[in-house]
Amino acid sequence: MASVPFDQLDGFIWMNGEFVNWAEAKIHVLTHGLHYASAVFEGERAYGGEIFKLTEHSERLHESARIMGFSIPYSVAEIDDACRKLLKMQGFRDAYVRPIAWRGSDSLGVSAPNNRINCAIAIWQWPSYFSPEQKLKGIRLDLAEYRRPDPRTAPSHAKASGLYMICTISKHAAEAKGYSDAMMLDWRGQVAEATGANIFFAKEGRLHTPKADCFLNGITRKTVIELARARGIEVAERAIMPEELDSFEECFLTGSAAEVTPVAEIGPHRFQPGAMCKSMLEDYAAAVQPKHAVAAE
Known part of the structure; x- marks a missing residue:
């Protein structure tokens, strides 16, 4: 900041x-x-x-x-x-x-x-949304009280300022309890996203991410999906229920501000940042570099 x-x-x-x-x-x-x-x-x-x-x-x-x-x-x-x-x-x-x-x-x-x-x-000049120390060990997320709304009740595919009101409330509440951010469910009770970033989970060499049908389909999210598939990693965009969280091995957030940020905790659920987080961190870091800079190396 x-x-x-x-x-x-x-x-x-x-x-x-x-x-x-x-x-x-x-x-x-x-x-x-x-x-x-x-x-x-x-x-x-x-x-x-x-x-x-x-x-x-x-x-x-x-x-x-x-x-x-x-x-x-x-x-x-x-x-x-x-x-x-x-x-x-x-x-x-x-x-x-x-x-x-x-x-x-x-x-x-x-x-x-x-x-x-x-x-x-x-x-x-604004460094990464989360500190390097947090990113290396994985950040901690609370479970948000507010949920992403039904797209029939809000313009969920617009990056509109009003949609971030519940994000600010949720992030402030999480920080007050010692967390870095919060994970939000959608109006159906499915996993949605963090307050300002999309979320991915890894299990058995595959990536799983909520289908972006009631929240912003982030540009970083789409970039990471492209990078993962270029590596031959299968990416499932699907409904993810909270009961599934304990079955995942790794978790990370994506966004222009967050970039690629590993997650170690979501409420009572634990994750171990590993090979998948490392690969996506490295691939994204390489992808954002200007082509002329990469060529010069």
Whole structure:
């Protein structure tokens, strides 16, 4: 995490087509996105001066906005270009990238179809979501009280800010008890994900992961599935019940912020980070490196 408050960092933020000083990137207190969560965002990482799967993230930002009922006034190509330029302006090689789009403050009420759609991008240096020490031995997860909702009750395939409310509550509760994070079930009682990352389990040389039918199908999740299958590892995307947890040998989380993070505990269930975690950690670390950097080696 940043050692100073985020609103006090130095540098620039791209906002509505312009690069502005970090401290000047502000919104009004009556912004619709603040009051009614009409906002979508992305979490991305730059490695060696290149943003991993940038266009895929920008496309998902547009798709999330579409699901939320608005259109971003900047194309995927324009957002990609702004991200690349901002990364250079910030002077970072390895960094975290946060694009966001939201309804503005033109009017305030549940219905605000004519409010301006704003878009901004911030880039800062943010190490892995979990400390290296935690990752090496495997993190500890609590069992969350809240569940991922039925997709008939929430836009579960959008990376929308409002969907993270129960994630914040669950992670805070877990941290208060000494855990790093929490695992959430879905409305059916099936294993879903952690509060900000997808989850995988390993048993007898195979990977098992919940089917992404009521939560975000993460870009890192899809990357790890591709990497595993390239190794000849079978990946089963299926319903996983809590009663199965004791039968799994290994467990890990995936996400742009979490990258690949081994798990040692989920409530009363224990796992031993081993060969599968190590392989996926190494393969993902290699995959995110810019091609020119790999070629130079």
